[in-house]
Amino acid sequence: MEELDPLLHSQLRLAIMSILLSAREADFVYLKEKTESTAGNLSVQIDKLTTAGYIEKMTDSSGAKPRTICRMTPIGRDAMQKYVEALKTYFSGL
């Protein structure tokens, strides 16, 4: 069995990454609603994923209030692919 990426093997971070896997980009409020998390916790986890280079953060200032938009990077996509591949090995015997 392969070792799972510890950065992804956490509920909230994995939820963020899974959303960004199917959506090209999502804003902070969308991620907060879908993950049912607190703004503070979400912000911390987004920062951790950004620091790892798994996602990128952008600010959209076109509206009255600036929006934080998150998008998965190629590194993040690669990490997710490896994570899912590793996850498969845990179920291969079933």
Next chain:
Amino acid sequence: MEEKNITEKESLELITQMIQQTKDNLPIGSGTTFLIWGYTSVIIGCLVWILQLLNFGNSAAWIYVLLPFIGCLLSILYNRKPKEGIAENYSTYMINSIWKLVSYSFIIAAIIIVYFIIFHKQAHTIIFFVLGLLLPGIGTAVTGLALKEKSAVVGGFLGITFGIAAMEMYILNSTLTIDWHLGFAASYAIMMVIPGHLINDKAKKQNNGRT
């Protein structure tokens, strides 16, 4: 949800659940832009046809100049997005990119025609008529393919066909008959009005099913 380690089974369930929640559901009102441009084009095409029947001559065709302005204005008014809580999926991104390309092509065509009018004192403004069927036809067909909406694929293809036929007719006869304006209106009814309503119905059903 919080930062906590989960089991492998929970991981798999979480990934599936999040992907399911973000899947490509059509937002309500997805067909509204089609309806705006479709109805505006149908009304203007019919208006030009009626005015030409009433002997207003070719100058009536200048009413088409209003089409992009009315279309853009209504699109801005009706497509006010929610300020927050937005995710863009890949289909939406592709559709938006196609329509941007269609819009830029029109702007380029307008610049070229204005250039010829100013510096060569003549231009075949009929190109707008042809492009007005050809380019939205391509955009509609691609949108239909992305949304898996057959009426838009068929409508778009018919728009392309009418555009090519109009071009051929113009090359052969150096003019288009009055009835082509009615054909223009009919093309937009098939190409945008019908798919617009069907896409809106589809979006309503998808969103009702989700709640």
